[in-house]
Amino acid sequence: MAERSTLPLPDYDHLPLGGLEGRVRALTAEEVEELLVYERAHADRLAVTQVLTARLDQLHAGAEPTSGDPGGVRPEQHSSSSGSPVSPTTSPQPMSPPPHGTPDQRGKPKGDRT
Template sequence: MADEGRSTLPLPDYDHLPIGGLESRVRSLTAGEVEELLAYERTHADRLPVTEVLTSRLEQLEAGAEPTSGDPSALRPEQSTGRSGSPVSPATSAQPFGPPPHGTPDQRGKPKGDRA
């Protein structure tokens, strides 16, 4: 079931924004829109770093700051680095090695006299 309030938020992808992207993207919002996001955050995830960013921006706006266009290069969830999965491959794996000469818990070492 989709959350009714989520579709009406000033930033439609708000729930998926990394905090670095959020800091830039809220700069384009009015005080009322920031208050709306702050109320949504407090009733849902209530993440301290996010509420601090929103509260700080709201204080800036109330002190006379004007909304700006924000940073268009801010991190957005729809942007990806194109990498997925593990970077480990047979080419980057460590070389296999034998047990140490003193043995392992499941494989006891041989006394020196028994070596051939």
């Protein structure tokens, strides 16, 4: 059984499902089988095993591994900026909600209803 450090995708355990779907396309059938064995022995997540099984079926049917986009952003790559993009200059003015009704339709006191 493969160890985490020897998997074809070293960051496999941290990939979200969407990231896995894109990255697994570059693997050979043997590498996908290795991931499938590892997944079944560890987390055994249904959605992940379905993705791996589907890709394995594609490869056995004649699909070729792709090179993928090496410049594409990967989940394991962190952007250089951190923190919230909201600042006092970009945040809206504070507003209190009206006591009843909406700002464009003010509520009426009970005595004024007819």
